[in-house]
Amino acid sequence: MSVVxxxxxxxxxxxxxxxxxxxxxxxxxxxxxxxxxANVGLAMHGKLPPGMxxxxxxxxVLAGVAHLVVRRFAKYxxxxxxxxxxxxxxxxxxxxxxxxxxxxxxxxxxxxxxGFSESTPNQMLYTALxxxxxxxxxxxxxxxxxxxxxxxxxxxxxxxxxxxPVIPGLGADVFGAKIWIRxxxxxxxxxxxxxxxxxxxxxxxxxxxxxxxxxxxxxxxxLYLPRGRDLGPILVIWAVSLLILVFENDLGTSLLFFxxxxxxxxxxTERTSWIVIGLLMSTVGAVVVGTTASxxxxxxxxxxxxxxxxTTSGACEQVGQSIMSFGSGGVLGxxxxxxxxxxxxxxxxxxxxxxxxxEELGLTGVMAFLLLYGLIIERGARTALAARDPFGKLxxxxxxxxxxxxxxxxxxxxxxxIPLTGMTMPFLASGGSSVLANWALIGIxxxxxxxxxxxxxxxxPSPDSEMTQVVRPS
Amino acid sequence: MNxxxxxxxxxxxxxxxxxxxxxxxxQYVQAEELxxxxxxxxxxxxxxxxxxxxxxxxxxxxxxxxxxxGSDYKFKRxxxxxxxxxxxxxxxxxAFGSTQLExxxxxxxxxxxxxxxxxxxxxxxxxxxxxxxxxxxxxNAAAQKAAFTQLGNKKGAVAAIDPRTGAILALAxxxxxxxxxxxxxxxxxxxxxxxxxDSEDKNLVNRAxxxxxxxxxxxxxxxxxxxLEHGVVTDINAPTxxxxxxxxxxxxxxxxxxxxxxxxxxxxxEALRVSCNTVFANMSDKVTRDKMVETAQKFGxxxxxxxxxxxxxxxVYDKTMDRPGNALSGIGQYNTAATPLQMAMVAAxxxxxxxxxxxxxxxxxxxxxxxxxxxxEPQEMSRPLSAANAQKVQQMMVNVVDNGTGKTARIPGxxxxxxxxxxxxxxxxxxxPYAWFISYAETDKGSPVAVAVVIEDSNADxxxxxxxxxxxxxxxxxxxxxxxxxx
Numbered sequence: 001m002s003v004v005x006x007x008x009x010x011x012x013x014x015x016x017x018x019x020x021x022x023x024x025x026x027x028x029x030x031x032x033x034x035x036x037x038a039n040v041g042l043a044m045h046g047k048l049p050p051g052m053x054x055x056x057x058x059x060x061v062l063a064g065v066a067h068l069v070v071r072r073f074a075k076y077x078x079x080x081x082x083x084x085x086x087x088x089x090x091x092x093x094x095x096x097x098x099x100x101x102x103x104x105x106x107x108x109x110x111x112x113x114x115g116f117s118e119s120t121p122n123q124m125l126y127t128a129l130x131x132x133x134x135x136x137x138x139x140x141x142x143x144x145x146x147x148x149x150x151x152x153x154x155x156x157x158x159x160x161x162x163x164x165p166v167i168p169g170l171g172a173d174v175f176g177a178k179i180w181i182r183x184x185x186x187x188x189x190x191x192x193x194x195x196x197x198x199x200x201x202x203x204x205x206x207x208x209x210x211x212x213x214x215x216x217x218x219x220x221x222x223l224y225l226p227r228g229r230d231l232g233p234i235l236v237i238w239a240v241s242l243l244i245l246v247f248e249n250d251l252g253t254s255l256l257f258f259x260x261x262x263x264x265x266x267x268x269t270e271r272t273s274w275i276v277i278g279l280l281m282s283t284v285g286a287v288v289v290g291t292t293a294s295x296x297x298x299x300x301x302x303x304x305x306x307x308x309x310x311t312t313s314g315a316c317e318q319v320g321q322s323i324m325s326f327g328s329g330g331v332l333g334x335x336x337x338x339x340x341x342x343x344x345x346x347x348x349x350x351x352x353x354x355x356x357x358x359e360e361l362g363l364t365g366v367m368a369f370l371l372l373y374g375l376i377i378e379r380g381a382r383t384a385l386a387a388r389d390p391f392g393k394l395x396x397x398x399x400x401x402x403x404x405x406x407x408x409x410x411x412x413x414x415x416x417x418i419p420l421t422g423m424t425m426p427f428l429a430s431g432g433s434s435v436l437a438n439w440a441l442i443g444i445x446x447x448x449x450x451x452x453x454x455x456x457x458x459x460x461p462s463p464d465s466e467m468t469q470v471v472r473p474s
Numbered sequence: 475m476n477x478x479x480x481x482x483x484x485x486x487x488x489x490x491x492x493x494x495x496x497x498x499x500x501q502y503v504q505a506e507e508l509x510x511x512x513x514x515x516x517x518x519x520x521x522x523x524x525x526x527x528x529x530x531x532x533x534x535x536x537x538x539x540x541x542x543x544g545s546d547y548k549f550k551r552x553x554x555x556x557x558x559x560x561x562x563x564x565x566x567x568x569a570f571g572s573t574q575l576e577x578x579x580x581x582x583x584x585x586x587x588x589x590x591x592x593x594x595x596x597x598x599x600x601x602x603x604x605x606x607x608x609x610x611x612x613x614n615a616a617a618q619k620a621a622f623t624q625l626g627n628k629k630g631a632v633a634a635i636d637p638r639t640g641a642i643l644a645l646a647x648x649x650x651x652x653x654x655x656x657x658x659x660x661x662x663x664x665x666x667x668x669x670x671x672d673s674e675d676k677n678l679v680n681r682a683x684x685x686x687x688x689x690x691x692x693x694x695x696x697x698x699x700x701x702l703e704h705g706v707v708t709d710i711n712a713p714t715x716x717x718x719x720x721x722x723x724x725x726x727x728x729x730x731x732x733x734x735x736x737x738x739x740x741x742x743x744e745a746l747r748v749s750c751n752t753v754f755a756n757m758s759d760k761v762t763r764d765k766m767v768e769t770a771q772k773f774g775x776x777x778x779x780x781x782x783x784x785x786x787x788x789x790v791y792d793k794t795m796d797r798p799g800n801a802l803s804g805i806g807q808y809n810t811a812a813t814p815l816q817m818a819m820v821a822a823x824x825x826x827x828x829x830x831x832x833x834x835x836x837x838x839x840x841x842x843x844x845x846x847x848x849x850x851e852p853q854e855m856s857r858p859l860s861a862a863n864a865q866k867v868q869q870m871m872v873n874v875v876d877n878g879t880g881k882t883a884r885i886p887g888x889x890x891x892x893x894x895x896x897x898x899x900x901x902x903x904x905x906x907p908y909a910w911f912i913s914y915a916e917t918d919k920g921s922p923v924a925v926a927v928v929i930e931d932s933n934a935d936x937x938x939x940x941x942x943x944x945x946x947x948x949x950x951x952x953x954x955x956x957x958x959x960x961x
Contacts, residue, residue: 104546263485267478310513320513326500327508328516340516343546363501367494374490381483385476393475397482404486408493417496 018079019071025083026063033059033090036336040098043337049097058124059090062131069135073142074450078383081449084376085442088369088427089127089435094336095356096123096430099349102342119349119430126432130439137443144448148391151204158198161190162240166247179250179422189424191253192437195260195402196444202261203394206268210390214269226273237261238281242289249295252409252421256402258282263401264394267384296419303419315420318344318352323416326358326366333362349430351422354414370411373426377404380445386452396448399441515546518568520584522547527583527606527842529563529575531613537563542658551576556652558622561631561645561680562613562835564784565653570667574680574784575609575836582607582839582847589839589847605842612641612837612850617923620955621646624948630929631681633814634952637822637914637921639852640831642782644925644952645815647681683786686811687928690897692910693806694746694754695820698870700769701742701757702863710866713739720752722798723759729801743870747878749894751805758804759797766800767793772858773830774819775812782815782835789816806897814926817912822924824871825891825914828864830855871913880913882946885954889916892949894942906930911945915953923956925949 034056041049049055063086070077097120099105109116141147147154164181165171171181180187206213209230217226241254262278290296298315306320321344329339339359344352358366380400387393406423413420424431426438500508510517526549528535536559538552551566553559564574572580581587585594585606594604614634621632625648634644655666670677679685701707707714718738719728729751731737737750745753758766770791771777780786789812792803802808815833823830832855839848859867871891874880880892892913899905914924927945 263482267475267482270475270478307511307513323500324508324511324514324516326497327505327511328514329501330505330509331502340519343515358497358501363497363505366497366501370490370493370497374487377486377490378483381479381486384479385483390475393479397479401482401486404489408489411493412496415493415496415500417492 017075019067019075022070022077022079022082023067025079026067026086029083029087029090030056030060030063032087033094036091036094037097039336040094040101041337043335044098044101055093055124058128059086059093062086062128066131066134069138070446073138074446076450076453076455077446078379078449078453080375080379081442081446084372084379085427085439088372089130091369092353092425092428092430093120093123093127095353095428096120096349098337098360099342099353099356101337102348104342105345105348108345122432123430123435126435129432130435133436134439134443137440138447141444141447144392144395144444144451145389147200147395148204148207151201151208154197154201154204158194158201159240161194161197162244162253164190179248179253186432189431189433191250192433193440194253195256195406196399196437196441198257199260199264199395199398199402202264202398203391206264206394207390210268213265214271217271217273226271238285242285249293250422251296251299251419252406252413252423255282255409255421256405256423258285259405260398260402264398267397268390268394299419299421303416306416318346319414319416319420321345322352322355322414325355326415329359329362329366331363333358333360333365336360350424351410351420351429352414353429354411354425357428358415369428370407373403373407376400376442377407379449383445383449383452387448388452392448392451396445399445403441519546520586521566521580522549522551522568524585524604525549525606526551526566527585527608529559529583530608530610531559531562531618532615534615535608545659547659551653551657553652553654553657556654557650558618558646560650560653561647561682562611562618563653564680565657567653567656567658567663567667569659569663570656575611578783579609579836579839582609585842587847590841593841593843607842607847608840608844609836610838610840611835612636612643613645613835614643614956614959616955616959617644617952618646620644620951621927621948622648622650624951625929628929628944629675629681630927630945630948631685631814632925632927632948632952633682633818634923634925634956635815635818635822635831635833637826637831637924640822640833640855641837641852642815642833642835643923643956645680645682645835647679649675649677651677680784681928681930682814683782683784684813686787686789686813686816687908687910687930688810688897688899689806689812689817690895690908690910691749691751691806692817692820692893692895692912692926693804693810693812694749694895695824695867695871695893695912696770696773697754697758697761697766697804698742698746699773699824699859699863699867700761700766702866703769703859704761704765706757706760707742709741710743710870711741713741714745714753714756715739716745716750716753716756718752720756722755722801724796725798727798729755743873746870746893747873749879754805755801759801761804763793763795763797763800766804767791769858772856773823774816774855780815780833782833784835786813786815789813806895814928817910817926817928818924821871821892821912821914821926822921823858824864824867825916825921825924826864827861828857828859829861830858868916875913879942880911880946882942883911883913883950883953885915885950885957888953888957890914890950890953891916892946894946909944911942911949913946913949913953915957917957922960923953925952927952 037055038048066082100118100120106116165179179189179191213230241258244254265274290300302315302319306316309316310320325341341356341359342348357369377400380396384393384396387396409421410423410425412418424434525539529537536554539549540552542550547568564576566572566576583606585604617634621644632644632646635642651670656663718736722729731751737752740750740753775789775791778788792809799808803810832853834850837850838846840846868891875883875890875892879894883890883892895910897908909929912926914921927948929944
C-alpha cells in the first residue's frame with residue numbers, strides 16, 4: 001500500500017570481529033608451552049613430565065573459557081592481546097616448573113627455610129584465578145567509561161594500596177624491599193594492583209583538567225610552562241613516588257608511577273614541557289636518593305661494575321650471576337632445562353626468571369619474548385589510538401605505558417642495563433599478585449579495544465523516512 | 475590527542491629496542507667473555523659434569539672419577555696412587571683449578587676438544603652422554619715405583635728417559651702429595667689444600683721438572699763433551715796441562731779438589747773418574763764461554779720451551795759471565811742450574827750416540843672409544859756431540875761406574891755409565907749439598923734408559939751426601955726396573 005523508502009542508505013559497515021583469528025592464535029599459544037613443557041621433562045628426567053595431560057588440558061580449558069567470554073562479551077576486541085597473555089603465562093608456568101626441578105634450588109630452600117615447596121601448583125591456581133578475574137572484568141565492566149565515576153575513590157584506593165606495606169604488622173620486609181603484605185598466609189604485592197587503580201585516577205583527573213593544564217601556560221624558551229598552581233598534581237605524585245622509594249625501598253614501583261603519570265600528562269595536554277619537567281624531576285629525585293639512600297647506592301654500584309664487588313656484595317653477585325646467565329646462553333641457548341641459571345639462587349623464579357630465559361633459550365628466545373611484550377604494548381597503544389573517548393585513550397595509554405616501563409625496568413635490571421629493582425616480569429614470574437593484576441590489565445585493554453572497534457549502533461529509524469500517516473477520522 | 479599517543483607508542487618501542495640491543499650485546503658480543511669468566515661456576519660445573527677421561531700408564535688408568543652427591547659437581551677426580559703419580563698427572567680440583575696433564579689435556583679429558591666433535595655429535599643423536607677421552611703416557615710403572623720408593627723420606631727427584639726415543643719413563647718428586655685430598659670443594663679439601671700449599675717442604679712443586687739445582691760435578695759430562703766437540707781434547711787418555719795448584723783465571727783464588735786430591739796433569743778420563751774440579755774448570759776456560767754456552771744449549775740448557783707437554787723450567791748456563799765464572803760453571807757451580815729432567819737429557823744424549831731426542835710423556839690421545847686421535851712421533855731435538863765423541867764420553871762414564879765414584883750403580887752383566895755430583899749451595903756453602911747422579915744403562919739393543927737423580931738437604935752428615943752414596947742406588951734401582959720390564 002505504501003512504498004517504504006529508507007533514506008539512511010549508508011548503514012554501519014560491519015567490521016570483522018576477528019574472533020576466529022584469536023581462536024587460531026590461541027591454538028598456538030596453548031601448543032607452544034605444551035611442547036616447551038615436554039622438552040623440559042625430556043631434558044631433565046629423560047621422560048615426558050607426569051602432568052603432561054593435566055597441564056595441557058588445563059591451559060587449553062583456561063584459554064577456551066577466556067575466548068568464549070571475549071566472544072560473548074567483547075566481540076570486537078583486539079585479537080592479539082588474549083593469545084599473547086596465554087602464551088606468556090603458559091611459558092612462565094613451564095619456566096617455574098623447570099626451576100622447581102632444580103636440585104640446587106631445592107637444597108637452598110631446605111637449608112634456608114627447612115623445606116622446599118613447589119611453586120608451580122600455586123602458579124597454576126593463580127593463573128586460573130587470573131582468567132576468572134579477566135572474565136569478571138569483561139562481565140562486570142560493560143563500558144570502561146563507568147570507571148570515570150570512581151576517579152577520586154581510585155586515588156584514595158591507590159594511596160591505601162601503596163601505604164599498606166609500610167603499616168607495621170601487615171607489611172613484610174622481604175630482602176630489604178617493603179612491597180609485600182601478608183594476609184591470612186598469603187603474600188600480596190599491592191603495588192601491582194595500585195598500578196591499575198591509579199591509572200583510573202590519572203585518566204579521570206587529566207580528562208577533566210587537561211584544558212587548564214594545556215592552555216593556561218606561559219611560553220618560555222620555546223616551552224609552554226604551566227602555571228604554578230597547575231604544577232600541584234605533578235608535584236604531589238612526584239613526592240609520593242619518592243616516599244615509596246624511601247620507605248619501601250622500591251625503586252621500580254616509584255619509577256613506574258612517576259613515568260606513567262608523565263606519559264599520561266603529556267598525552268592529555270600535548271605539551272612537551274611536561275616531558276622535560278618530568279625528566280628533570282626524576283633525574284633530581286634519582287640523584288638525591290641515589291646518593292643518600294644506602295640500599296640504592298649499593299644497587300647502583302652493582303650496576304656500574306658487578307664484578308668489581310662480586311665477592312663482597314650480594315647485590316653485585318646477583319647482577320653478575322644474572323648477566324653471566326645471559327652470556328652463557330649465547331645465541332641459541334643451552335636448551336630447556338639444561339642451563340645453570342639456578343646458580344642465582346634467591347628469587348630465581350621471580351625477579352630473575354628472565355635470566356633463565358636468557359640462558360636456556362638464548363639470544364633468540366630473549367628477543368622473541370621481548371617482541372611478545374612489545375606486541376602487547378603496541379596493541380595497547382593502538383587501542384588508545386582507536387578509542388573514541390579521551391578517558392579511554394588516556395586509560396589505555398597509561399596501562400600500556402606502565403606495562404612498557406615495567407618490562408624495561410625488570411628486563412633492563414636483570415640484563416645490567418639499569419640498576420636492579422624489585423619488580424617482576426609480567427606473566428612469567430612466580431607470584432599471585434602479578435598474575436592477577438596483569439590479567440585484569442589485559443581484560444581492561446580488551447574492553448577498551450572492543451568499545452573502540454565496535455561499530456556505531458545503527459541509527460534509530462528516522463520518523464521522517466516513513467510516510468506521513470494521515471489520521472483519518474473514521 | 476593522537477599525535478602524542480603516536481609519540482608515546484614510539485617511545486615504548488624505543489624502550490623495547492634498548493632491551494633488544496642490550497641482549498645482543500650480552501649474548502652475542504660479550505657472550506664468550508661472560509661464559510668463561512673466572513666467577514662463572516658453569517665452567518667447572520661443565521668440567522665435572524661427566525666422568526673425566528683417564529690418564530693411562532701401561533694400559534692401566536692411574537686416575538678415576540667418583541660420583542659426588544649434594545654438590546654442583548656431579549663427579550670428582552680420584553687418583554689411584556696419588557703421591558706416586560702426582561708429578562705426572564698434576565691435579566684437577568673443583569675448587570683449586572688444575573695443573574700439568576690434567577690442565578693441558580683438559581679438552582680431551584672432558585671431551586670438549588674439537589677433535590672429539592664427531593664423538594659428541596654422534597652422542598647427541600644416540601642420547602649418549604658426553605665422554606672424555608684418555609691420555610696415554612709413556613711412563614714405566616715399575617721404574618716410577620722404584621724411583622718413588624727409593625727416594626723414600628728424602629727430598630729429591632728422579633727423571634728417567636728412554637734415550638732412543640725421548641720417552642719419559644719415570645718422573646718422581648718427593649715429598650709428594652695426594653691430589654685426591656683436595657679434588658673436591660669441601661671444607662676438608664680446603665684444609666688439605668692450604669696445608670699443602672703452605673708446607674715448608676713444597677709438596678706441590680714438581681721437582682723433576684719445575685725445580686733447578688746447581689748440577690755440580692754431573693755437569694762435567696757436558697764440559698767433557700764440549701772439550702771434545704770443540705777440539706780442545708782429542709785423546710781422552712792423554713795427560714792434560716792442568717797443574718796443581720790451579721788458580722781461577724784472572725784471579726788469585728785457588729780452586730780446591732774435594733778430599734785434597736791431587737789431579738796434576740790428569741787425563742780427561744781419569745779426571746772424570748775421580749771428579750777433578752781443577753781439570754774441568756781449566757777445560758771450560760779453554761773451550762771459552764761462548765763455545766761452552768753453545769754445547770750446553772744443544773743439550774737443552776737455556777731453553778724456555780721444553781714441553782713434555784708439561785713445560786719444564788729452563789735450565790741455566792749463563793751467557794754473559796766472566797772467565798772465572800765460566801771456569802766455575804764448567805764444574806756445575808756458579809750460576810749454572812739444571813732440572814733433573816735436563817740432566818737426564820744430558821745422559822740420554824751421550825747414551826744415544828750424541829743424538830738428543832725431544833723428551834715427551836704423552837704417547838697417545840685417544841677418544842672415548844679408544845680411537846687414536848693423536849700419536850707422538852719421536853723427534854730429534856739436537857746433536858750436542860758427534861757419535862765418535864759420544865762414544866768417548868760413554869767410555870769415560872763407564873769408567874766412572876766401573877772404577878771411580880759411581881761404583882754403587884753397577885749392575886752385573888749390564889754396561890752402565892754414570893757420573894756423580896755433589897753440588898754446594900747456600901751462603902758460604904753452609905747448607906747441605908745436593909747429591910746428584912746421572913747414568914744410563916746399555917744393552918745389545920742400544921740404551922733403554924738414562925736417569926738423573928737429585929737428593930736435596932738430606933739430614934745425613936755432609937760427608938755422606940755424595941752422589942755415589944745417596945743418589946746412585948736410586949738410579950740403579952730405576953735402571954734395573956726398566957731393564958727388567960723390557961726383558
